[in-house]
Amino acid sequence: MEINRRNLIKGSAAAIAVGGLTLSSSAREQNPLPSWNDGPAKQAILDFVKTTTDKSNAKFVPPEDRIAEFDQDGTLWVEHPLYTQVVYCFDRVGALVQAKPELKDVEPYKTVLSGDREAIAKLPTRELFEIVIATESGMTVEDYSVDVKKWLAAARDPRWKRPYTDLTYLPMQEVLKYLRANGYKTFIATGGTAGFVREYSNQVYGIPPEHVAGTSQAFEYGNGKDGQPTLTREPKLVLDNLGAGKIENFWLMYGRRPNAAFGNSSADDQQILEYTKAGAGARLSVVVMHDDATREYAYGPAQGLPDTTIGTLSQAMYDEAKTQGWIVISMKNDWKRIFAWES
Amino acid sequence: MEINRRNLIKGSAAAIAVGGLTLSSSAREQNPLPSWNDGPAKQAILDFVKTTTDKSNAKFVPPEDRIAEFDQDGTLWVEHPLYTQVVYCFDRVGALVQAKPELKDVEPYKTVLSGDREAIAKLPTRELFEIVIATESGMTVEDYSVDVKKWLAAARDPRWKRPYTDLTYLPMQEVLKYLRANGYKTFIATGGTAGFVREYSNQVYGIPPEHVAGTSQAFEYGNGKDGQPTLTREPKLVLDNLGAGKIENFWLMYGRRPNAAFGNSSADDQQILEYTKAGAGARLSVVVMHDDATREYAYGPAQGLPDTTIGTLSQAMYDEAKTQGWIVISMKNDWKRIFAWES
Numbered sequence: 001m002e003i004n005r006r007n008l009i010k011g012s013a014a015a016i017a018v019g020g021l022t023l024s025s026s027a028r029e030q031n032p033l034p035s036w037n038d039g040p041a042k043q044a045i046l047d048f049v050k051t052t053t054d055k056s057n058a059k060f061v062p063p064e065d066r067i068a069e070f071d072q073d074g075t076l077w078v079e080h081p082l083y084t085q086v087v088y089c090f091d092r093v094g095a096l097v098q099a100k101p102e103l104k105d106v107e108p109y110k111t112v113l114s115g116d117r118e119a120i121a122k123l124p125t126r127e128l129f130e131i132v133i134a135t136e137s138g139m140t141v142e143d144y145s146v147d148v149k150k151w152l153a154a155a156r157d158p159r160w161k162r163p164y165t166d167l168t169y170l171p172m173q174e175v176l177k178y179l180r181a182n183g184y185k186t187f188i189a190t191g192g193t194a195g196f197v198r199e200y201s202n203q204v205y206g207i208p209p210e211h212v213a214g215t216s217q218a219f220e221y222g223n224g225k226d227g228q229p230t231l232t233r234e235p236k237l238v239l240d241n242l243g244a245g246k247i248e249n250f251w252l253m254y255g256r257r258p259n260a261a262f263g264n265s266s267a268d269d270q271q272i273l274e275y276t277k278a279g280a281g282a283r284l285s286v287v288v289m290h291d292d293a294t295r296e297y298a299y300g301p302a303q304g305l306p307d308t309t310i311g312t313l314s315q316a317m318y319d320e321a322k323t324q325g326w327i328v329i330s331m332k333n334d335w336k337r338i339f340a341w342e343s
Numbered sequence: 344m345e346i347n348r349r350n351l352i353k354g355s356a357a358a359i360a361v362g363g364l365t366l367s368s369s370a371r372e373q374n375p376l377p378s379w380n381d382g383p384a385k386q387a388i389l390d391f392v393k394t395t396t397d398k399s400n401a402k403f404v405p406p407e408d409r410i411a412e413f414d415q416d417g418t419l420w421v422e423h424p425l426y427t428q429v430v431y432c433f434d435r436v437g438a439l440v441q442a443k444p445e446l447k448d449v450e451p452y453k454t455v456l457s458g459d460r461e462a463i464a465k466l467p468t469r470e471l472f473e474i475v476i477a478t479e480s481g482m483t484v485e486d487y488s489v490d491v492k493k494w495l496a497a498a499r500d501p502r503w504k505r506p507y508t509d510l511t512y513l514p515m516q517e518v519l520k521y522l523r524a525n526g527y528k529t530f531i532a533t534g535g536t537a538g539f540v541r542e543y544s545n546q547v548y549g550i551p552p553e554h555v556a557g558t559s560q561a562f563e564y565g566n567g568k569d570g571q572p573t574l575t576r577e578p579k580l581v582l583d584n585l586g587a588g589k590i591e592n593f594w595l596m597y598g599r600r601p602n603a604a605f606g607n608s609s610a611d612d613q614q615i616l617e618y619t620k621a622g623a624g625a626r627l628s629v630v631v632m633h634d635d636a637t638r639e640y641a642y643g644p645a646q647g648l649p650d651t652t653i654g655t656l657s658q659a660m661y662d663e664a665k666t667q668g669w670i671v672i673s674m675k676n677d678w679k680r681i682f683a684w685e686s
Contacts, residue, residue: 064551141594185553198598208407210528210554210597219594221587221614229618231594238581238595244564251484251562251574252581253596254553255541271564275572 032178035171035337041286042334044327045175048260048284049182059282063183067256069272070176071246071263072190072197074311075288076205078157078167080297081121083310085192086128087164088151090120092135121310125191125242125267132193133217137235140224141195144233148199162341165204170340172262172288176205179260187258189250190214191241191268195233213253215241247272260284266314277324285326289313292332375521378514378680384629385677387670388518391603391627392525402625406526410599412615413519414589414606415533415540417654418631419548421500421510423640424464426653428535429471430507431494433463435478464653468534468585468610475536476560480578483567484538487576491542505684508547513683515605515631519548522603530601532593533557534584534611538576556596558584590615603627609657620667628669632656635675 036042052061073079082090093112096103103109108127111119136144157164176186186207190197194214201207218234239249246268250256261276263269264287273285290311291298299305300313321328331338379385395404416422425433436455439446446452451470454462479487500507519529529550533540537557544550561577582592589611593599604619606612607630616628633642633654642648643656664671674681 064545067553141598187553194595195598202407210410210530210599212598216595219591221591221618229614229621231591231618248562248564248574252537252559255484255538255555256553271572275564275574278572 032181033171033174035174035335037334037336039334041327041329044284045178045286048282049178049184051282052259053182061259061281065259066179066182066184067187067254067258068179068184068260069187069189069250069258069262069276070172070205071265071269072188073192074264074290075262075269076168076172076176076188077164078296079311080290080299081117081310083128083192084164084167085132085196087155088148088196089128089132089135091151091155093131096135125310129215129237129240129242132215133235133237136193136195137217137233139233141219141231141233144195145199148196152200165200166341167339168204169288169335170337170342171335173205173340175262176207180206184260185211187211187213187250187254189241189246189272191246191265193217213241213246213250215239215245242268244271247275260286262286262288264288264290264313265311266317267312270317270320273326274320274324277326285321285324286329287313287317287321287326288329289318289331291330292335292338295338296331375524376514376517378517378678380677380679382677384670384672387627388521388629391625392521392527394625395602396525404602404624408602409522409525409527410530410597410601411522411527411603412530412532412593412601412605412619413515413548414608414612415531416535417607417633418605418612419511419515419519419531420507421639422654423633423642424460424501424653426471426535427507427510428475428539430498431491431539432471432475432478434494434498436474439478468653472558472580472583472585475558476578476580479536479538480560480576482576484562484574484576487538488542491539495543508543509684510682511547512631512678513680513685514678516548516683518605519550523549527603528554530554530556530593530597532584532589532615534589534608536560556584556589556593558582558588585611587614590618603629605629605631607631607633607656608654609660610655613660613663616669617663617667620669628664628667629672630656630660630664630669631672632661632674634673635678635681638681639674 033042033045051057051059052066054060070076073083090112093109097109097113104113108123108131111123112131152163152165155164156162157167160167180186188197188201188205188207188211192214194212194216197214198209198212201209201212216239218236218238219231220234222230222232224230241249250272257279258276261273263273273287277283277285290296290300299311301315301318305312376385376388394400394402395409397403413419416426433455436452440452440456447456451466451474454466455474495506495508498507499505500510503510523529531540531544531548531550531554535557537555537559540555540557541552544552544555559582561579561581562574563577565573565575567573584592593615600622601619604616606616616630620626620628633640635641642654644658644661648655
């Protein structure tokens, strides 16, 4: 009897909880993407979720197989005028050159130290990689974590004067939550290093570190000064996520073909979007097009910038998107709001 | 009013559900590890979970940070007389040699083709790796998946005449479930290739493919005969999980130090157990000792076998376990039952 009474009390509490849940679920279900304007991009996302979560649909996907992949730079947050991680690494170049003075007359360090923003912005991605690997090596994983967190807390984006972690796109945050609310596991696959993004992925995107894939250097097991075991970041590239590397390494790490993939750049999103879309059943490949010079930035095919520029969407990739039935998001037209802190 | 009535009905249903849950939770809570004999190993696991999930304890671990890692061969399932994956690869050596006849006079293929079980069992792990990589290359990831599933459905262990997937240890299955019921995310980190284990990890262990780390070869993006994008398994080793590689690559893939780690072999578990135990707060490092020649196998220090034998627990690692406060499971004394299908 005691057990039964306790259950009844628990039942009442559950009824209240269930009531609250019902109401808020309904509200979310009515408009799960409030920062989106109605249009084909929003509709495609809604249709994809409806199709793949409806048991009576032939394209139903069981919950354990629902995988959604997101590029970070230019897809989940601002990447212009420079990738945030590269800004972090540039701030470490001084210390690196102090330790190795011979680097100061060598490219790409020479250009970085010159402070010439225009020249810096033109550095090829491979040379940026070299700086990232060089500046993010030699310390334990714990020391690296402390340093990144400290930098993120202090650094400010030059245009909006805000922490970089404020520069995530609200409409994409809504997509992340909407997909998760519908049983999807959300992953980040970045061209940058996984370690950097893992420092804030859970807090900023609700994505745990283990679901962040990226370019990765080697880690070396050893013993610290106190004799305790350590892992040290080594200047050796193991996983290179540029180009086709992003989908090759996504498979290596997770053994999954995404059902949905979101990207923006010809440098590292084209092949994972192709591979996602080519899978059986309902598939969603989405490209974020940066065409809003007023509220964010405009770059890519409309501006005729070369493919090597940071985050560029090439004309070829844009054409492929149209031919293959990918969804192209116009930031200008599809997004009602871009940042959560905008009025 | 309509909404309120619906909520009340839902409330009643919830009460029944909550009632059922309460009872079965209680039953599980009373004895979450029924296949274990009472003793220090069982107690250590129970204490670890109690400590890390109790909010009032200084060693409480927030749910999002609860990470438990498990070796597979010899820890979650039988690894003797040969690793299951190696048996699979041996079954593919014939086809490989047919395609490349020059291999048949070259070691280690010569020994494998001889059928001399004793000589085969003595092949060094690195040479086994060579066979694994060679036989698991050249096909698309889909073709590989089909082949592994087909083989697993047909193959039988020579001693018990059962599918290999029946040879998982019931007490460890209980630990997996117990940890997950307490908010832990469970991962496999195997010395074998991740791809093989991912074919059955969800079904057999309740661990999704993306939480299986392992030795890994490269994948190459390309186009199949029909022009559709493909990923092909390449004969190039990218992640080597032997020795310290297991923890180095675990960090590379997930950016996490486990709170709990379970292993059995000096070949690939020692360093991840060290690194786990050296972390702050409550940490659990567990070694499975194979000392039951009747119900399973007996090998390792008690038998004085050399360290290069499959899955051996060296005397040095056994001593380290005792010195560092790791838990050593005696299969003979700590496990009431070993397999789920035993009467």
